[in-house]
Amino acid sequence: MNLKELYQEIILDHGKNPRNLKKTENFNKDAKGHNPLCGDKVHVFLKIDENKNISDISFEGSGCAISMASASIMTDLMKEKKENEVKELVDDFLKMIKDSPEMKSKIISDDEKTKLMSLSGVKQYPMRVKCATLAWHTLTSAMNNSQEEINTEKFD
Amino acid sequence: MNIDNIKKQFPIFNNKVHNNDLVYLDSANSSQKPQVVVDRIYDFYTKEFSNVGRSVHYLAVAATNLYENTRSMMQKYINAKDPNEIVFTKGATEAINLVANTFGQKFLEEGDEILLTELEHHSNYVPWHYLRKLKGIKINFAEINNDGEITIESIEKSITPKTKMIAITHLSNVTGAILPIKEITSLAHSKNIPILIDGCQGAPHLKLDMQDIDCDFYAISCHKMYGPTGLGVLYAKKKWLEALPPYQGGGGMIREVKKEGISFGDLPNKYEAGTMATAQVIAFGESIKFLNQIGIENIEKHESELTKYGEEVLRKNNSVKLVGNPKNKGSVLSFTLDGIHAHDIATILDEDGVAIRAGHHCCQILHDKLGLTATARASLGVYNTKEDLDKLNESINNCKKIFDR
Numbered sequence: 001m002n003l004k005e006l007y008q009e010i011i012l013d014h015g016k017n018p019r020n021l022k023k024t025e026n027f028n029k030d031a032k033g034h035n036p037l038c039g040d041k042v043h044v045f046l047k048i049d050e051n052k053n054i055s056d057i058s059f060e061g062s063g064c065a066i067s068m069a070s071a072s073i074m075t076d077l078m079k080e081k082k083e084n085e086v087k088e089l090v091d092d093f094l095k096m097i098k099d100s101p102e103m104k105s106k107i108i109s110d111d112e113k114t115k116l117m118s119l120s121g122v123k124q125y126p127m128r129v130k131c132a133t134l135a136w137h138t139l140t141s142a143m144n145n146s147q148e149e150i151n152t153e154k155f156d
Numbered sequence: 157m158n159i160d161n162i163k164k165q166f167p168i169f170n171n172k173v174h175n176n177d178l179v180y181l182d183s184a185n186s187s188q189k190p191q192v193v194v195d196r197i198y199d200f201y202t203k204e205f206s207n208v209g210r211s212v213h214y215l216a217v218a219a220t221n222l223y224e225n226t227r228s229m230m231q232k233y234i235n236a237k238d239p240n241e242i243v244f245t246k247g248a249t250e251a252i253n254l255v256a257n258t259f260g261q262k263f264l265e266e267g268d269e270i271l272l273t274e275l276e277h278h279s280n281y282v283p284w285h286y287l288r289k290l291k292g293i294k295i296n297f298a299e300i301n302n303d304g305e306i307t308i309e310s311i312e313k314s315i316t317p318k319t320k321m322i323a324i325t326h327l328s329n330v331t332g333a334i335l336p337i338k339e340i341t342s343l344a345h346s347k348n349i350p351i352l353i354d355g356c357q358g359a360p361h362l363k364l365d366m367q368d369i370d371c372d373f374y375a376i377s378c379h380k381m382y383g384p385t386g387l388g389v390l391y392a393k394k395k396w397l398e399a400l401p402p403y404q405g406g407g408g409m410i411r412e413v414k415k416e417g418i419s420f421g422d423l424p425n426k427y428e429a430g431t432m433a434t435a436q437v438i439a440f441g442e443s444i445k446f447l448n449q450i451g452i453e454n455i456e457k458h459e460s461e462l463t464k465y466g467e468e469v470l471r472k473n474n475s476v477k478l479v480g481n482p483k484n485k486g487s488v489l490s491f492t493l494d495g496i497h498a499h500d501i502a503t504i505l506d507e508d509g510v511a512i513r514a515g516h517h518c519c520q521i522l523h524d525k526l527g528l529t530a531t532a533r534a535s536l537g538v539y540n541t542k543e544d545l546d547k548l549n550e551s552i553n554n555c556k557k558i559f560d561r
Contacts, residue, residue, distance in 0.1 A: 003507050007500070007558050016495065016559075037528045038499050038515045062529050064497035065559075127501060 005066065006121035006128075010073075015065030018072035024058040033061075033138030033150035035130050040067045044075075044138045052083040057139075064131050066122060071135035073115050077108065078139070086143060090136050096120060097132055157454045163539045165190040165446075176509030179544045184357055184488055184535030185513050186379050190446050193383060196439040209408055209425070210432055223434060224434050226441040227424065231443050234364040234374070236267075236391055237438050241366075243390040243397070244432055248356045249279040251325070251375035251390035255352055256283035257401040259321060266292035269318040271349075273298040273306045273335075274525050275328040280354040284323065294318075295561075300525065304331030304480025308339050315347060322351045326358025330519050330531065331480025332463070332488035334362070341371045350396070356380055360537070361459055361486050362451045366391055374442065380537075383443035384436035390427070397423050404429040404501045418429040426540035454537050462536050464547045473549055475556060479531050487536035490517075492553065498530040504558060505532075510553040 027045035034041050040063030047056040057075045061068070074093075078086055085107050092105040093116060103113050122128045130152040138150045163169055169178055180188060200222070206215035208223040224239075231239040245251045270284045270522040274297050287293045298306055298314040304326065315322075322344045327334050337353050346353040352373035358364070359376045366374060373396065378387040402409055402420050407532045420426050446456070466489045470476045479490035493501055498514035499524035506514055513533045518524045523529065534548055 003504055003558055009561060012559060012561065039520070039523070040499075040532070041529070053514070065500040066500070068497075128503060131499065 006125060007141045008118045008121065010115060010118045011065060011069040014069035014072040018059075020058040020072065020075035021060065022058050023060055023132055024056045027058075028055070028143060029142045031138050031142035031146060031150060033134045033141070033152070035063075035067075035134055035152040037152070038064070040064065040134055042067065042071055042135050042138050044071075044142045046139075046142050048083070049057060049123070054078050054081050054083075054086065056101065059154060061135075063134070064128075066119070066128055066131040067134050070119055070132045073119070074135050074139065077112055077116070081107075083143065086139070093136055094133060097122065097129060120127075157450065157458055158364045159458070159539065159541050162450065163541075165192070166539055167191050167194065169539070174507050178274065179508075179510040181534035181536065181540065181544065181548060182511045182513050183360070183380070183537030184517075184533065185541075186385070187360060187382050187537050188539065189384070190382055190442070190445060192442040193439050196442045197384065197435050198245075200435045200438050200482045205435075207431055218472050219434065219438075222438045222441070223432075226437050226444070229441050229444045230389055231418060233448070234359075234366050234376075234391060235368070237365045238394055241394050241397065241423055242392055243392065243427045244437055245388040245390050245427075246386055246433065247379075247388035247416075248354065248375040249283075249388070251373075251388045252280055252354065253283040254390055254403040255373050255392070255400075256287060256323075258403055259350075259526050260284075260287040260291055260293070260397075262399070262401055264293050264320055267294070267318060268320045269294045269296055269316055271296050271298060271311070271314050271319050271322045271324075273324050274300045274522055275304075275306060275325050275331065275519070276323075276335065276356075276521065277325065277329055277356065278353060278520070279356075280323055280325060280352075281521065293320075297521065300331075300522070302331075302506040303333075304526075305330065305482045305484075306334045306335050308336055308343060311340050312343060315343075315349070319347070319349050322349055323354065324351070325354045325356075327361065327479070327486040327488075328482075328519075328522075329488060329535075330490050330517050330522055330533065331358050331482055331484040332436075332490070333359075333480060333482035334486050335372065338369050340356075341369055345370070357486060357488070372396055378436070379442065379539035381443055382446055382561065383440040384433070386433045387436040387440055394423070397427065402426050402429070406430040408432075445479075450538065458538065458550070459536050459540075462540055462545065463487055463489070463541065465542050466534065466536070469545050469549050470552075471533040473552060476552060479526065479528070488533060489535070490531045490533040492531055493555060496555055498532040500559070501532045501552070501555050504555045505548070505551045508547070508554060510548055510551045512548070 024045040029046040042061035206219040208220040350372040356377040360381045374391040376389040379385040409429040502514035
């Protein structure tokens with residue numbers, strides 16, 4: 001494994017200049033996530049319209065290039081997605097990061113899949129998997145209106 | 157002092173990490189183990205094993221003597237007055253919990269105050285925190301200055317008439333600041349306040365003399381002193397060990413047990429309930445011998461030169477910012493890199509075989525104060541060389557290359 005696979009250009013780009021790094025105005029759902037081992041923090045904000053579409057999504061937080069890139073790419077991807085699509089994509093992404101060789105979902109383009117697959121380099125770095133999944137677990141928590149702060153130590 | 161010869165005594169350096177020689181810069185977290193310590197554990201289990209302090213058979217007597225011999229060696233190593241002032245624990249964390257728990261039980265009441273510093277490791281804060289809820293005590297933090305130091309003035313300013321205990325680190329595991337513990341102890345005693353020193357980072361690097369420092373408690377982590385894991389030492393003045401109640405109850409710590417009541421054993425048994433980490437204690441005797449053979453004065457000199465060299469090298473590197481600038485600094489070099497998070501630094505350095513730690517190093521209070529969420533930390537041990545620090549610097553430059561693509 002070489003580091004250039006982990007730190008692909010797309011990750012460095014999103015890591016250094018995260019998209020959607022702000023607080024959505026008039027958000028109606030949100031959740032906080034925390035990785036107690038390294039101190040990475042993320043706060044996801046959602047604005048869900050009456051048709052259960054994500055009309056806006058953003059995040060605030062600080063962390064390593066992997067966690068920032070993951071949150072950035074995720075928030076880009078989830079805009080305009082329906083609630084059930086969000087769930088499907090989160091599951092698909094978490095499976096890919098854990099053991100599946102690719103993403104199976106048909107609701108995103110090949111281009112978008114490539115972007116997400118750029119995060120698959122963490123599979124070779126078990127200590128860094130939680131950096132990539134923090135924002136995704138936090139998004140699920142926000143969708144479920146869970147008041148509990150996400151803590152990466154509670155997941156596999 | 158020949159570092160090559162010293163390094164040869166540590167078998168871990170025969171291994172490669174990602175096909176590179178290991179550059180181990182994480183000794184503040186835990187030090188590597190010399191062959192003699194590893195061998196001692198093996199020998200004890202294969203030739204001499206028995207539980208200590210109970211049976212009268214040959215092996216039990218021999219094992220008890222070996223176990224107590226380490227206690228005496230430790231007493232001499234830190235110049236304690238009495239071997240019974242050495243209590244073995246499962247780590248420095250348990251040593252501090254023991255004091256917080258028993259001292260809190262007996263001597264603290266609602267409204268009493270404990271004085272810590274902003275440099276403290278969580279293990280010298282969380283045990284005291286429990287007493288907030290249990291006893292309604294208050295915890296105060298002496299503030300660091302801009303160089304990441306704790307001065308005697310800062311301590312003096314924070315003492316109030318309600319301060320009942322001062323608990324401070326000897327050497328910060330983040331800024332490397334060495335605290336003037338002898339002066340602080342004398343200040344505490346002038347106000348009749350007992351003092352506990354968290355010696356996790358002090359004991360592996362600095363000459364210790366308990367009678368000279370005169371502190372009431374000193375907590376030691378053996379795995380940071382080239383010894384086995386699962387073992388710590390609490391030094392406590394005899395008057396305290398006699399005055400405080402037992403910490404844990406169980407076998408080995410009692411005198412007489414009746415249905416109506418129990419009387420407790422004498423020191424040191426009173427604080428060593430249950431079967432202790434016997435093999436670790438006996439092997440730790442070899443760590444003390446190892447340290448004595450080199451001489452702690454020589455270790456101090458070597459590590460102080462290395463720390464200065466490391467500071468120089470990293471200061472010349474424009475993208476590195478060192479965390480803290482204490483005048484009296486021990487073997488710790490914490491730093492940040494412009495635009496690169498500490499975890500990314502640690503992953504990239506690891507690929508070059510350079511082992512450092514990234515994160516808050518169990519010091520969230522300090523990181524909050526510094527406005528940082530995470531720092532990278534290179535920490536030194538007796539086996540490190542200037543070449544290791546050059547390699548660190550090279551590898552840091554490699555981080556920049558990867559991130560500046």
